Amino acid sequence: xxxxxxxxxxxxxxxxxxxxxxxxxxxxxxxxxxxxxxxxxxxxxxxxxxxxxxxxxxxxxxxxxxxxxxxxxxxxxxxxxxxxxxxxxxxxxxxxxxxxxxxxxxxxxxxxxxxxxxxxxxxxxxxxxxxxxxxxxxxxxxxxxxxxxxxxxxxxxxxxxxxxxxxxxxxxxxxxxxxxxxxxxxxxxxxxxxxxxxxxxxxxxxxxxxxxxxxxxxxxxxxxxxxxxxxxxxxxxxxxxxxxxxxxxxxxxxxxxxxxxxxxxxxxxxxxxxxxxxxxxxxxxxxxxxxxxxxxxxxxxxxxxxxxxxxxxxxxxxxxxxxxxxxxxxxxxxxxxxxxxxxxxxxxxxxxxxxxxxxxxxxxxxxxxxxxxxxxxxxxxx
Amino acid sequence: xxxxxxxxxxxxxxxxxxxxxxxxxxxxxxxxxxxxxxxxxxxxxxxxxxxxxxxxxxxxxxxxxxxxxxxxxxxxxxxxxxxxxxxxxxxxxxxxxxxxxxxxxxxxxxxxxxxxxxxxxxxxxxxxxxxxxxxxxxxxxxxxxxxxxxxxxxxxxxxxxxxxxxxxxxxxxxxxxxxxxxxxxxxxxxxxxxxxxxxxxxxxxxxxxxxxxxxxxxxxxxxxxxxxxxxxxxxxxxxxxxxxxxxxxxxxxxxxxxxxxxxxxxxxxxxxxxxxxxxxxxxxxxxxxxxxxxxxxxxxxxxxxxxxxxxxxxxxxxxxxxxxxxxxxxxxxxxxxxxxxxxxxxxxxxxxxxxxxxxxxxxxxxxxxxxxxxxxxxxxxx
Numbered sequence: 164x165x166x167x168x169x170x171x172x173x174x175x176x177x178x179x180x181x182x183x184x185x186x187x188x189x190x191x192x193x194x195x196x197x198x199x200x201x202x203x204x205x206x207x208x209x210x211x212x213x214x215x216x217x218x219x220x221x222x223x224x225x226x227x228x229x230x231x232x233x234x235x236x237x238x239x240x241x242x243x244x245x246x247x248x249x250x251x252x253x254x255x256x257x258x259x260x261x262x263x264x265x266x267x268x269x270x271x272x273x274x275x276x277x278x279x280x281x282x283x284x285x286x287x288x289x290x291x292x293x294x295x296x297x298x299x300x301x302x303x304x305x306x307x308x309x310x311x312x313x314x315x316x317x318x319x320x321x322x323x324x325x326x327x328x329x330x331x332x333x334x335x336x337x338x339x340x341x342x343x344x345x346x347x348x349x350x351x352x353x354x355x356x357x358x359x360x361x362x363x364x365x366x367x368x369x370x371x372x373x374x375x376x377x378x379x380x381x382x383x384x385x386x387x388x389x390x391x392x393x394x395x396x397x398x399x400x401x402x403x404x405x406x407x408x409x410x411x412x413x414x415x416x417x418x419x420x421x422x423x424x425x426x427x428x429x430x431x432x433x434x435x436x437x438x439x440x441x442x443x444x445x446x447x448x449x450x451x452x453x454x455x456x457x458x459x460x461x462x463x464x465x466x467x468x469x470x471x472x473x474x475x476x477x478x479x480x481x482x483x484x485x486x487x488x489x490x491x492x493x494x495x496x497x498x499x500x501x502x503x504x505x506x507x508x509x510x511x512x513x514x515x516x517x518x519x520x521x522x523x524x525x526x527x528x529x530x531x532x533x534x535x536x537x538x539x540x541x542x543x544x545x
Numbered sequence: 546x547x548x549x550x551x552x553x554x555x556x557x558x559x560x561x562x563x564x565x566x567x568x569x570x571x572x573x574x575x576x577x578x579x580x581x582x583x584x585x586x587x588x589x590x591x592x593x594x595x596x597x598x599x600x601x602x603x604x605x606x607x608x609x610x611x612x613x614x615x616x617x618x619x620x621x622x623x624x625x626x627x628x629x630x631x632x633x634x635x636x637x638x639x640x641x642x643x644x645x646x647x648x649x650x651x652x653x654x655x656x657x658x659x660x661x662x663x664x665x666x667x668x669x670x671x672x673x674x675x676x677x678x679x680x681x682x683x684x685x686x687x688x689x690x691x692x693x694x695x696x697x698x699x700x701x702x703x704x705x706x707x708x709x710x711x712x713x714x715x716x717x718x719x720x721x722x723x724x725x726x727x728x729x730x731x732x733x734x735x736x737x738x739x740x741x742x743x744x745x746x747x748x749x750x751x752x753x754x755x756x757x758x759x760x761x762x763x764x765x766x767x768x769x770x771x772x773x774x775x776x777x778x779x780x781x782x783x784x785x786x787x788x789x790x791x792x793x794x795x796x797x798x799x800x801x802x803x804x805x806x807x808x809x810x811x812x813x814x815x816x817x818x819x820x821x822x823x824x825x826x827x828x829x830x831x832x833x834x835x836x837x838x839x840x841x842x843x844x845x846x847x848x849x850x851x852x853x854x855x856x857x858x859x860x861x862x863x864x865x866x867x868x869x870x871x872x873x874x875x876x877x878x879x880x881x882x883x884x885x886x887x888x889x890x891x892x893x894x895x896x897x898x899x900x901x902x903x904x905x906x907x908x909x910x911x912x913x914x915x916x917x918x919x920x921x922x923x924x925x926x927x
Contacts, residue, residue: 217599223672224627238780241625245606262643290605398620
């Protein structure tokens with residue numbers, strides 16, 4: 164059984180004061196159904212990725228909220244896995260198709276974060292960590308700050324080298340009309356931006372965002388040529404507590420998920436032309452490159468700083484969408500958006516940020532500080 | 546591919562002040578793994594059903610919270626579908642096995658409700674309704690109260706007949722050591738209990754409960770005889786808003802889910818010996834009997850009042866566990882507990898509440914006021 168991506172939808176990402184979770188989900192979902200040329204009655208189930216709606220708005224049954232917004236009376240499943248909610252929702256949808264239980268399903272990732280104050284959103288996001296970390300007030304910037312410091316010390320990596328990641332993602336976001344940020348930045352801009360959690364500065368961190376992304380997945384192909392299929396996928400898990408890990412400058416969940424996905428797809432990371440990685444902070448992207456096998460440990464920052472990963476370059480393109488940093492990070496939408504981006508790259512419709520000669524793409528979505536990882540590989544079948 | 550139930554676990558249900566969500570999940574999960582004779586390393590993924598933890602304790606990434614409590618480093622998925630979170634978690638786990646993605650997985654349903662005040666739990670549960678209902682202050686007792694009144698008027702059903710449901714479930718709960726309530730009640734007790742939402746009285750309503758239930762599911766059978774397998778399953782959906790429904794005294798989501806499950810299992814409701822139905826309120830059980838095809842519309846209350854559904858009777862047994870009313874209703878655990886009960890019935894280990902000559906059982910779990918339904922059929926293979 165083969166799972167095809169047959170449609171995609173994505174709202175602009177940003178601080179969208181005039182939108183609600185429902186209106187965002189509706190726009191992305193309708194766009195995906197129109198692109199897939201399926202009517203609402205043909206959607207047999209909805210899979211929703213969302214983290215924060217219950218905590219921020221005291222509303223649950225989130226799968227049905229999204230299904231209702233789209234006037235769908237089919238069953239609705241909701242996946243929550245912190246910032247990996249979207250990627251895990253896509254995987255659950257794929258599993259339901261591979262099981263033969265459904266033929267055509269809709270996946271919607273959605274988050275509406277900008278309606279509450281920083282204290283509330285901060286507390287909500289801390290909910291993704293361990294209870295111990297929460298009680299100690301260790302926010303995600305704080306935890307990733309510790310990780311950044313350790314990484315830089317261990318591998319003798321400068322702040323300048325870490326900053327290259329932010330510059331790269333803003334350059335790509337500049338080319339993406341749906342991205343939250345459309346201004347290019349320099350290394351100096353990053354180094355001069357305000358300190359968030361030493362050594363993480365504002366421009367090393369992804370923003371608070373609103374947005375939705377959607378996919379139609381089906382075991383029935385839409386067309387006979389240029390099909391985009393799910394070639395492989397894997398998930399990994401690790402304890403919530405960063406302090407209890409065996410390794411502090413890599414995520415074993417990413418490694419496990421990647422190995423599974425590559426094996427299932429019968430491919431190697433070297434045979435992939437575009438990756439969307441979970442760059443919630445600069446260090447997360449650097450470590451992801453290493454955990455995915457693009458670079459050896461300690462060389463990820465240098466790899467980016469020396470010009471790799473760019474659209475228009477000769478090699479692998481990293482975060483053509485602008486990533487979490489440049490495109491925005493509406494938590495539950497992110498994992499779905501990554502796969503929307505790869506699908507559109509494989510369809511060749513990405514305009515100025517189009518990756519040349521692409522046949523395979525990989526999405527990497529994590530939750531917590533690497534406690535959940537979902538890795539998905541898409542492939543074009545000509 | 547066949548999915549086998551190979552182990553089950555369940556904590557006592559009740560107001561368990563000394564337990565946390567973690568300790569409950571740990572107990573149920575460990576019991577299920579021990580019964581299935583699998584080591585933690587053999588569990589390839591955890592599927593968690595939980596509704597309220599993020600709203601009541603501001604903690605998310607709930608799949609990982611449970612996985613950590615059990616020292617499992619495998620991937621963790623979380624399903625949230627209000628009171629159907631557990632049933633939908635079981636279905637997602639089954640799909641992951643049918644897809645061939647995993648071989649052996651653990652499902653844990655867990656809820657810890659008694660640590661917060663009635664106002665907070667009330668608001669949390671209202672989160673499962675539509676936004677419109679929330680804004681109007683229509684709680685679930687209020688909505689089911691409207692449904693009860695309409696049902697009783699339409700079909701000329703007395704309060705006495707509705708009360709028979711509560712008596713039945715308390716009689717069964719009396720036989721279940723894990724049930725929240727162990728006192729038998731009479732029709733008079735029900736009719737004299739305090740009014741909650743006219744005509745729903747206290748003893749027509751399921752309680753606030755803590756508890757966890759767990760299952761090990763595997764495509765590898767444990768033994769060559771007396772296997773318990775998943776014979777069929779289905780899900781249904783409907784809009785959150787009760788006021789927008791096409792029918793007010795039945796749930797189309799239940800009908801759709803049941804038809805799918807029965808078709809998949811190549812069976813009929815008449816060939817099933819035990820059902821666990823979602824009796825959050827008396828009317829919910831009565832309507833479930835009708836939607837499942839046990840009784841024709843308007844006859845469900847009479848069917849129970851005339852002595853059907855009882856352990857030790859000649860026919861179909863309803864809610865041998867005590868149901869939500871008698872056994873308790875820790876929201877995310879309920880859908881998993883229903884399947885634990887059927888598995889144990891099919892294994893013949895239910896002691897005083899054992900159903901005679903049982904070969905098939907059906908579980909019916911709903912979320913909201915019938916906005917999500919999950920129906921699962923288990924079968925013994927001798």
